Amino acid sequence: MADPPRPRRSFPRPRSRRRGGLPRHCRRPPVRCAAPGSCRGSLARPDGARPVTATPEERRRGRRRRPRGWLAPVPRPLRRGVAAFVALLLVEYVVLPQVAGASKSLHLLASVHVGWLLAGVGLEAASLLSYAQLTRAVLPRRDNAPSLFDALRIDLxxxxxxxxxxxxxxxxxxxxxxxxxxxxxxxxDAGFAVATQGIGSAVVLNVLLWLGLVVSLPTRGFNPLYGTAAVVGIVLLGGFAGLVVLLTRAEAQATRILRGIARRIPGLDPQAVHDVVARLAERLRELSADRSLLFAAIGWAAANWLLDAASLWVFLLAFGHTMSPDGLIVAYALANVLGAIPVTPGGLGIVEGVLTSALVGFGSPRGVAILGVLGWRLVNFWLPIPAGALAYLSLRVEPDAPREAKAAELEQLARRSAEDAEDRRTWATRIGLRRPD
Structure with a gap:
């Protein structure tokens, strides 16, 4: 009897040698195949084997390397920075005004006085020129001192x-x-100029705040926010006075303390620290001995703040409200003192919030205060950003340099600025946020 037929075993169907319309060998790159056939345009192996195609990640990288019109030479970090700049601009001038209720006061734009707006822009430009003059005033008078135009570009x-x-x-x-x-x-000299310019300007601002408080407190009463700003001002003024006394009256003790600190910090040269302290003390003595130079520096610092405040006053006037001088000075100085606390870049959001609330408290209509502050911040905060980028390029590259060179210079500036600024983890932790991953 014959054996029954054995059942046929079923084997799995072999996989197709083609995957996604391409042979199975088409897997990885790096040289493109120019031979005719289905693999044309894929990538060939360096050993001469059959051509292979790029992985999805490599294809994405290849697409990213393709030129993108006029933005192709612009580095990606710079493009992202510009996008963030535009996003912040839209948030401040589109979203926040609607949240604050300024959309109900947009009818004021129909009656805005354009002449006063142009005057406000001119006063802001004069304020920047005063700051450049302050830079030149605290530098030694030598043949190699920067011109007013160079100082203005550096400050921008x-x-x-x-x-x-x-x-x-x-x-x-x-x-x-x-x-x-x-x-x-x-x-x-550069270190002395930068330090004196920043600290001296802040001291003058706090003096203006105190003068405004002395005038306004008897007639307008006390506000707890004034106390916060006054404490900040006292700390700043006391620290500045102590630094001046330490460097001019006790230079030997200051040098000894700083040399001892420098010995314990890797990378610091105690002798170099000694030389810098000696030069700073010498410049402070020169500045205090030359009364005309000292008064010029104080005058230019005061002109910088007062012209900036006058620009704000004119922007409010353009929308139909005349602000009292004492209320304007207190609100302006208070907002800038609190905005100097390093929480956001340039006090963004803090200056606007404090200044608007203070102006409303001093009698300004809310809609006028919001629109006036936003218009003033447009020329005070936002316009110096593109103007400063152009000023930096004019200092670093030739006017006829190719666009790629200018973009590379701006990318290097962005990278160095990010390195010099606080780390984002430290910054977020300091202002009370959770550490980003």
């Missing part, structure tokens, strides 16, 4: 960086020091 570049980077005052100070030394100023 510094402002642009400090308005963009969180905690950007350190990055702006570093950039100002670097640009001054590249213009021919010695390192010690």
């Amino acid at each position: 570049a510094t402002l642009a960086v400090s308005h963009v980077v969180p905690g950007g005052s350190a990055a702006g100070t570093s950039l100002g020091y670097r640009l001054l030394t590249e213009s021919g100023v010695s390192g010690a």
Whole structure:
């Protein structure tokens, strides 16, 4: 009897040698195949084997390397920075006004006085020129001192960086020091100028706040916010006075303390620290001995703040409200003192919120206060950013340089500014946020 037929075993169907319309060998790259056939345009192996195609990730990278029109030479970090700049601009001028109720006061735009707006822009430009004169006033009078135009461009570049980077005052100070030394100023003189310019200007602002409080308190009463600003002012004024006394009256003790600190910090040269302290003390003595130079520096610092405040007053006037001088000075100085606390770049959001509330408290209509402050911040905070970028390029590259060179220079500026500023983890932790991953 014959054995029953054995059942046929079923084997799995072999996989197709074609995958996605391409042979199975088409897997990985790096040289493109020029041979005719289905693999044309794929990538060939360097050993001469059959051609292979790129992986999805490599294809995405290849697409990213393709030129994108006029934005192709612009580095990606710079494009992202511009996108963030535009996003913040839209948030401040589109979203926040609607949240604050300014959309109900948009009818004021129909009656705005354009002439007063132009006058406000002119006053802001005069304020920036005064700041450039302050820079020149605290530098030694030598043949290699920067001209007014060079000082203005350096200050604009510094402002642009400090308005963009969180905690950007350190990055702006570093950039100002670097640009001054590249213009021919010695390192010690540049350090003294940057420090005196920043601290002295802040001292003058606090003096203006105190004068405004002395005038307004008897007639308008006390506000708890005044106390906060007054405490900040006292700490700043006391620290500045102590620094001046330490460097002019006790230079030997200051040098000994700083040399001892420098010995314990890796990378610091105690002798270099000694030389810098000696030069700073010498410059302070020169500044205090030359009364005309001292008064010129104080005058230019006061002119910078007063012209900026006058620009705000004119922007409010353009929308139909005349602000009292004492209320304007107190509100303006209060907002700038609190905005100097390094929480956001250039006090973004803090200055607007404090200033609007203070102006309303001093009698300004809410709609006028919001629109006036936003218009003033447009020329005070936002316009110096592109102007500073152009000023930096004019200092670093030739006018006829290719666009790629200018983009590379701006990318290097962004990278160095990010390195000089606070780390984002430190910055987020300091203001009470959770550490980002």
